[in-house]
Amino acid sequence: MDIPKKVWDSLVEQQLEEGRAILDRVDYNTELGLAMAKGAQQVMKGVITSDQFYEKFKQAVEEEFGVTFQPVKESPKNPKSRAFGGKKWAMVIDLAKCVGCDTCTVSCKAENRTPPGVTYNVVIEDTVGTFPNVKNINLPRPCMQCDKPPCVQVCPVRASYKLENGIVAIDADRCIGCRYCQVACPYGSRYFDFGLSYEQEMTGYDAVQASEYGVAHGRRTPTKEPVGTVRKCTFCMHRLERGEEPACVETCIGDARYFGDLNDPNSIVSKLAASPRAFRLREELGTEPRVIYLK
Amino acid sequence: MHQIPVSYQRHSSQKHSSARQTNLKKIEKIWWASLLLVFILGMVSLVKGYLLEGMTSTNLSNVVPWGEWVAFYIYFIGMSAGSFLLSTLVYGFGMHQYERIGRSALLSAIVCMITAITFIFLDIGRPDHIFNSIIYWNVTSTMAWEIHFYILYIALLVVELYFSMRVDLVRLANSPTRFAKFYGFLTFGYRNISDEALQRDRKLLQILGIIGIPLAIFGVHGGTGSIFAVAKARPFLNTGLFPVIFILSALVSGTALSIAIYVAKNKVLKRPSDVTMVRSLGSLLVMFLSIELALEWYEFLIGWYGVKPEELATISTMAGSSWAWTFWLFQMGLAMFVPLILLFLPKTRKSITWIFVASILTIIGVVGVRFNMVVPMLIVPVMNGLPGGNYYPTVSEWITSFGLIAMCFLLYTIGEKLLPIDQYEVVRGEANDD
Ligand code: SF4
Ligand code: SF4
Numbered sequence: 001m002d003i004p005k006k007v008w009d010s011l012v013e014q015q016l017e018e019g020r021a022i023l024d025r026v027d028y029n030t031e032l033g034l035a036m037a038k039g040a041q042q043v044m045k046g047v048i049t050s051d052q053f054y055e056k057f058k059q060a061v062e063e064e065f066g067v068t069f070q071p072v073k074e075s076p077k078n079p080k081s082r083a084f085g086g087k088k089w090a091m092v093i094d095l096a097k098c099v100g101c102d103t104c105t106v107s108c109k110a111e112n113r114t115p116p117g118v119t120y121n122v123v124i125e126d127t128v129g130t131f132p133n134v135k136n137i138n139l140p141r142p143c144m145q146c147d148k149p150p151c152v153q154v155c156p157v158r159a160s161y162k163l164e165n166g167i168v169a170i171d172a173d174r175c176i177g178c179r180y181c182q183v184a185c186p187y188g189s190r191y192f193d194f195g196l197s198y199e200q201e202m203t204g205y206d207a208v209q210a211s212e213y214g215v216a217h218g219r220r221t222p223t224k225e226p227v228g229t230v231r232k233c234t235f236c237m238h239r240l241e242r243g244e245e246p247a248c249v250e251t252c253i254g255d256a257r258y259f260g261d262l263n264d265p266n267s268i269v270s271k272l273a274a275s276p277r278a279f280r281l282r283e284e285l286g287t288e289p290r291v292i293y294l295k
Numbered sequence: 296m297h298q299i300p301v302s303y304q305r306h307s308s309q310k311h312s313s314a315r316q317t318n319l320k321k322i323e324k325i326w327w328a329s330l331l332l333v334f335i336l337g338m339v340s341l342v343k344g345y346l347l348e349g350m351t352s353t354n355l356s357n358v359v360p361w362g363e364w365v366a367f368y369i370y371f372i373g374m375s376a377g378s379f380l381l382s383t384l385v386y387g388f389g390m391h392q393y394e395r396i397g398r399s400a401l402l403s404a405i406v407c408m409i410t411a412i413t414f415i416f417l418d419i420g421r422p423d424h425i426f427n428s429i430i431y432w433n434v435t436s437t438m439a440w441e442i443h444f445y446i447l448y449i450a451l452l453v454v455e456l457y458f459s460m461r462v463d464l465v466r467l468a469n470s471p472t473r474f475a476k477f478y479g480f481l482t483f484g485y486r487n488i489s490d491e492a493l494q495r496d497r498k499l500l501q502i503l504g505i506i507g508i509p510l511a512i513f514g515v516h517g518g519t520g521s522i523f524a525v526a527k528a529r530p531f532l533n534t535g536l537f538p539v540i541f542i543l544s545a546l547v548s549g550t551a552l553s554i555a556i557y558v559a560k561n562k563v564l565k566r567p568s569d570v571t572m573v574r575s576l577g578s579l580l581v582m583f584l585s586i587e588l589a590l591e592w593y594e595f596l597i598g599w600y601g602v603k604p605e606e607l608a609t610i611s612t613m614a615g616s617s618w619a620w621t622f623w624l625f626q627m628g629l630a631m632f633v634p635l636i637l638l639f640l641p642k643t644r645k646s647i648t649w650i651f652v653a654s655i656l657t658i659i660g661v662v663g664v665r666f667n668m669v670v671p672m673l674i675v676p677v678m679n680g681l682p683g684g685n686y687y688p689t690v691s692e693w694i695t696s697f698g699l700i701a702m703c704f705l706l707y708t709i710g711e712k713l714l715p716i717d718q719y720e721v722v723r724g725e726a727n728d729d
Contacts, residue, residue, distance in 0.1 A: 117357055124680035139680065150527060156439035157427040174427050177420020179360040180438050186528035188677040191357045192420060195349045222349060228420035282678075285527055 029064050032057075088166040089235055090262040091249070092272045093140055094294040097256035100125050100138030104248035104257070108142075111236060111247035112210045115220075116198060118191040120233035121248055140257075142248065143168065143189040143233035144281065144289030151181035151190060159229075166262070166290050167235050169213050175229035182230060186285050195227040213237050235259075262290070315565060322563060326708070330701045337698005341417070344691035350420055352691045358684030359673040363666075363692045364418040369519055370548075370665040371411035371703070373541070374658075376516035377549015379404040379452065379507060381579075386459065387504025392572055395718045396553045399560075401456040402710045403552055408449055410703040417695070437521045444514035451510060455503045456714075457481075458496045462488050463715035474713075481714075516545045523668065531609035531672045536594050541668075543587040547630070548661040550580045551654035556707075558651040566719065568647050577650040580657070581638040588631060605675055612671040625663020629656045 019037065023030040036057055042048045048056075054071055061069035100123055108114070108121040124139040149168050152160045159175035162168055182190040197220060198205040206220040212234045217225060236246035244250070249257040260269035269292070272278065277294040344352030355362050378400040384390040385397035416422060429446075433439045457464075465486045468479035520541030523532045554576050561568045598606045613622045634653035643649035674684040688696070710716060 122681070124678070126680050141678070141681075153435045154438065154525070156433055156436045156442060157424075157431040158433045159427070159431075174424065174431065175421065176424045176428055178418070178438065179420070180436075180522070182357070182360045183673070184526045184528055186677060188358075188681045192350070192355075192360055194351050194355075196351065225421070228350065230420075 029060075032060055032064055086263055087261040088164075088263045088290075089145070089240065090166065090260065090269050090273070090290045090292060091142065091145075091235070091246070092258040092269045092278075092292045092294060094256045094258070094272075095137070095139065096277075096294065097254040098123075098138045098140060098252075099254050099256075100136070101253055103251050103253050104140055104142075107247040107251040108233070111239070112212065112234070113205070113208075114191075114210075114231070115193060116196040117194055118231055120189075120191070120231070139293075140248075141187060141189065141281075142235075142291060144187055144287065144291045145233075145235060147288035147290060148286055150184040150186065150285075150287060154180045154184040156180065165240075167237055168232075169234070169237075170230060170232065172215070172217070172225040172229045172231075175225075177228045177230065179230060186282050186287060187289075190230050190232045192230050193226050193228065195222045211238055214241060319564070330705050330708070333701035334698050334705060337695050337701060340691050340694035341698065344689075344695065345417060348691075352689065354686055354689045354692065356684060356686070358676065358682055359670065359686040361418070361669050361673060362686050363688040363696055364414045366662070366665040366669045367696055367699070368411050368414040368418065369541075369668065370662055371407045371414065372519050373516060373545035373661070373665070374548045374552055375404045375407035375411060376511045376542070377545040377547065378407065378552055379448075379511050379549070380546060381549055381553050382455075383504040383508055383511075385504075386455065386500040387508060389501070392575065395569060395572060396557050396576075398456065398459050398714075398716045398718055399556055399711075400549075400553050401452060401459060402714070402716050403556060403707060404549075405449065405452045405456065406703055406706045406710065407552075408445065408452065409706060410699055412445065413699055413702070414696075417699075437518060437525055441515075441518050441522060444510065444518055448507075448510055448515045451503060451507050455500060455507065457483075458500050458503070460715050461485070461496055462493055467715060477713075512542055516542050528677055529609075529672045530603050530606045531598060531675075532668075534594060534598070536590055540587065540590045540594060543583060543590060544630075544661060544664055546583040547580065547587055548658060550576060550583060551634075551657035551661075554580065554650060554654040555658060558647060558654075560711075560717070561719070562651075564719075570647060573647050573650055574645065577638050577644060577653070580650075580654065581635065581644075584631060584635050584638075584657075588635070591631075604679070605677075608675040609672050612674050613667055616674075618671065618674075621663045621666055625660045626667055628660065630660025630664050633660075 019034060020030060023033040039048070039053050039056060043050050043053050050071060054069060058069050061067065102123050105119060105121050105123055109119065112120060114120060121140060121142045124141055125136065126139075127134055127136050129135050145166055145168050147162075147166070149160070149162060152162055152168060155161075155175075156178065157174055157176055159171045160168060160181055161171070177192070179192055182192060209217045209220050209226070211217065212226075212231075214237065220227070236244075236248075239246060245259050246257075249259045258269050258272060260267040262270055262273065264270060272294060273292045275294060278292050279295060280289045280292055283289075353362060353364075381393070382397050382400035382404065385393050385400075416425065419425065428439065428442045432443070461482065464478050464482045465488045468475050468482055468486065472478075517538040520538030523529075523541075524534065524537035527533045554573060558568050558573060595610065599610060612618065634657045637643045637649050637653040637656075643653075670686055674686065676683045
């Protein structure tokens with residue numbers, strides 16, 4: 001039997017409270033609230049611009065709430081100039097807490113919608129020692145966001161560069177895809193996007209791509225960037241800009257990952273970085289990684 | 296001081312019998328047809344694989360991001376730098392005993408450079424961004440420097456070839472050949488071939504040759520070696536000796552190429568080769584090979600002695616894995632010990648045929664040398680615990696490569712056909728007066 005769409009909709013609508021009823025419960029003007037909601041819907045549909053929206057409700061909002069009604073300032077378009085107010089991001093991974101469950105790997109893949117073959121975060125697993133003194137060890141490996149990054153040093157076109165917030169970024173629109181950086185990275189953190197897709201397993205995979213470094217690349221097609229360029233972990237910069245932690249930090253089941261500002265001596269990462277358990281990978285190479293491990 | 300080094304008596308061709316002529320025509324036809332066939336096949340595979348499927352048509356992966364095309368790129372760069380350095384013996388240092396291969400070495404240097412650049416152009420993921428490599432210059436990137444050096448180097452090669460041929464271009468322009476107009480155009484209006492003008496050409500060639508030496512050694516080839524050597528993530532590459540070995544193996548392949556071209560051409564045209572010159576080139580080859588061997592010995596000794604795990608793993612991948620045949624057969628066999636022995640034994644080192652064979656084997660063997668500079672170090676994972684790699688070129692990669700190699704031969708043949716490259720009739724005695 002084919003149930004008309006109306007039936008489904010009405011089920012939802014029964015659950016929904018009337019907007020007016022909600023607004024009636026507060027002291028402020030109900031009509032204004034409804035009008036603004038309508039306006040917001042119009043902005044979303046593209047009927048009016050957000051500037052027009054602000055203009056339209058400016059006076060009413062001021063009278064009703066006594067505040068100036070103005071758009072939130074957008075951060076500047078050039079990612080390099082986003083200095084994050086002097087913050088320098090760093091990550092601390094407590095290996096004693098890591099259980100090697102690969103949640104970080106999966107959540108990173110979901111967050112950044114990375115294609116097959118591109119894995120910003122991997123967990124390297126190994127067994128060390130001789131019986132009976134054996135131990136399973138796990139080493140989660142994102143990009144180290146090195147302070148002296150060999151990948152940036154070798155990029156012929158300056159498509160890879162260091163941001164002031166500590167993150168090493170790649171400009172996909174500039175990268176020529178020579179893969180020199182991949183050869184030069186001592187941590188194997190860089191991945192070439194061969195243009196593969198999960199579309200077969202996951203409907204709509206190609207419909208949209210994560211906007212890494214705040215640059216939207218839109219639909220995934222075999223000829224458009226970032227296909228044919230090199231990619232890597234971004235410390236989830238798009239999430240940082242919204243005030244959220246990187247996906248791997250947020251989802252870690254053992255709370256083994258910490259994230260924060262190494263410029264702030266009171267931040268938790270600064271304190272952990274000073275711990276005698278702290279070390280960094282392949283320190284002898286002088287790359288100065290910003291990912292710090294706790295033994 | 297100098298006399299005009301060349302005396303052109305283009306009469307010997309009339310001496311050929313007509314039977315020989317038709318035979319030659321046939322050989323030439325077969326040559327063109329087979330090259331064109333391979334070239335067209337290569338282009339078809341290029342369109343089908345590279346253009347339509349993108350990089351997935353290769354066996355490259357994120358563990359082994361560089362493969363066959365990079366290997367062939369450095370192979371041809373080496374060949375070009377080597378040929379050019381050989382030509383500087385003639386034009387830079389006035390060693391006129393090698394005069395007869397001067398222009399052909401310059402032409403092969405240009406053609407090999409074009410081939411090399413085509414290979415690396417194919418290898419990049421976004422050919423549409425290629426001009427970024429000229430617009431944005433990262434001064435800390437060896438690769439960025441290389442790209443600019445290559446442009447300079449090709450320009451220098453072309454100018455040098457022009458001035459080395461100018462006298463003949465002018466003569467051809469004034470002769471009643473069918474292409475007189477074409478040659479007239481190629482003289483770019485500069486038709487003065489008085490003694491003073493030619494003297495000036497010589498001086499210029501000398502200056503260009505001398506400028507070209509550091510450009511070819513440090514800029515083009517040592518620089519290409521440095522692209523690899525600066526990668527501290529790969530201990531096997533990260534040695535000061537690596538760029539030097541690069542230069543030596545360039546000299547080896549360039550010398551071998553020049554010998555091979557010279558002898559092969561004479562063999563086909565059934566004219567005798569200049570025995571003294573070929574032998575002397577043969578001893579040059581032996582010298583370069585011996586130095587290369589010594590350097591490689593130290594490279595391996597020190598790498599092995601240092602017991603760095605990645606380094607040992609790379610050496611054992613190279614010499615003891617399923618790829619070991621490329622090392623033992625090509626790098627150590629064809630490109631090292633076989634020519635060394637051939638050029639050392641008194642019997643074979645005097646014979647033009649054996650020297651020729653040694654050169655051909657070297658040219659083939661150096662392919663293995665180049666592969667082993669690129670692939671084994673990538674197969675070894677960069678960090679313990681990361682997946683190890685595996686790489687063997689796909690059929691599509693091979694056919695495309697063969698197509699480009701055929702393109703190299705085609706370009707060279709066209710150059711020989713159109714331009715006064717052949718200097719068979721240069722009389723050594725006259726050239727050798729200073
Ligand atoms: S880990 Fe690798 S990719 Fe990341 S900044 Fe360091 S060198 Fe670059
Ligand atoms: S692949 Fe892109 S980011 Fe990496 S070195 Fe080449 S141009 Fe730079």
